[in-house]
Amino acid sequence: MGFLRKLFGSKSQAPPVVPPEQPLCPHTTLVAHWEDAAAMGDDSKVSSYTCDACGQSFSRPEAEALRSSEGERLKQRLR
Ligand SMILES: [Zn+2]
Incomplete structure:
Protein backbone atom coordinates (compact mmCIF):
# COMPACT_ATOMS: atom_id res chain seq x y z
CA MET A 1 0.00 0.00 0.00
CA GLY A 2 3.04 2.25 0.32
CA PHE A 3 3.09 3.22 -3.34
CA LEU A 4 -0.50 4.55 -3.12
CA ARG A 5 0.46 6.92 -0.34
CA LYS A 6 3.33 8.20 -2.42
CA LEU A 7 1.00 8.77 -5.38
CA PHE A 8 -1.61 10.75 -3.44
CA GLY A 9 0.45 12.11 -0.56
CA SER A 10 1.65 15.29 -2.27
CA LYS A 11 -1.84 16.22 -3.49
CA SER A 12 -3.46 15.95 -0.06
CA GLN A 13 -0.90 18.43 1.32
CA ALA A 14 -2.22 21.25 -0.89
CA PRO A 15 -3.78 24.07 1.18
CA PRO A 16 -7.55 24.62 0.73
CA VAL A 17 -8.42 27.42 -1.67
CA VAL A 18 -10.66 30.05 -0.07
CA PRO A 19 -12.29 32.58 -2.41
CA PRO A 20 -11.44 36.09 -1.14
CA ALA A 38 -36.03 42.37 32.44
CA ALA A 39 -36.42 41.34 28.80
CA MET A 40 -33.75 38.64 28.97
CA GLY A 41 -34.80 35.43 27.28
CA ASP A 42 -37.39 37.21 25.12
CA ASP A 43 -36.34 36.70 21.50
CA SER A 44 -38.41 39.64 20.28
CA LYS A 45 -36.58 42.04 22.64
CA VAL A 46 -33.01 41.09 21.82
CA SER A 47 -30.82 44.22 21.49
CA SER A 48 -28.01 42.65 19.50
CA TYR A 49 -26.24 39.42 18.69
CA THR A 50 -22.54 38.68 18.96
CA GLU A 64 -32.03 36.61 11.29
CA ALA A 65 -30.65 36.87 7.77
CA LEU A 66 -27.54 34.94 8.85
CA ARG A 67 -29.66 32.25 10.46
CA SER A 68 -31.95 31.83 7.47
CA SER A 69 -28.96 31.42 5.15
CA GLU A 70 -27.01 29.25 7.58
CA GLY A 71 -28.15 25.92 6.12
CA GLU A 72 -27.24 27.02 2.60
CA ARG A 73 -23.82 28.26 3.65
CA LEU A 74 -23.01 25.10 5.61
CA LYS A 75 -23.93 22.99 2.59
CA GLN A 76 -21.53 25.02 0.47
CA ARG A 77 -18.74 24.53 2.99
CA LEU A 78 -19.24 20.75 3.01
CA ARG A 79 -19.01 20.48 -0.76
ZN1 LIG B 1 -18.27 35.23 13.24
Missing part, protein backbone atom coordinates in the same frame (compact mmCIF):
# COMPACT_ATOMS: atom_id res chain seq x y z
CA GLU A 21 -15.07 37.31 -1.27
CA GLN A 22 -16.19 34.65 1.22
CA PRO A 23 -16.18 35.61 4.89
CA LEU A 24 -13.70 33.60 6.93
CA CYS A 25 -16.16 33.20 9.78
CA PRO A 26 -19.57 31.61 9.03
CA HIS A 27 -21.09 33.37 12.12
CA THR A 28 -23.06 30.28 13.05
CA THR A 29 -22.78 30.75 16.82
CA LEU A 30 -24.73 33.92 17.56
CA VAL A 31 -25.11 34.91 21.21
CA ALA A 32 -28.09 37.11 22.07
CA HIS A 33 -27.69 40.23 24.21
CA TRP A 34 -30.39 42.18 26.00
CA GLU A 35 -29.90 45.80 27.10
CA ASP A 36 -32.96 45.51 29.31
CA ALA A 37 -32.29 42.82 31.89
CA CYS A 51 -20.76 35.96 17.03
CA ASP A 52 -19.14 33.67 19.59
CA ALA A 53 -16.38 32.72 17.15
CA CYS A 54 -15.15 36.12 15.89
CA GLY A 55 -16.81 38.63 18.23
CA GLN A 56 -18.55 40.60 15.48
CA SER A 57 -21.91 42.04 16.56
CA PHE A 58 -25.10 42.04 14.53
CA SER A 59 -28.48 43.70 14.73
CA ARG A 60 -31.55 41.49 15.00
CA PRO A 61 -32.43 41.64 11.25
CA GLU A 62 -28.81 40.86 10.35
CA ALA A 63 -28.75 37.88 12.71
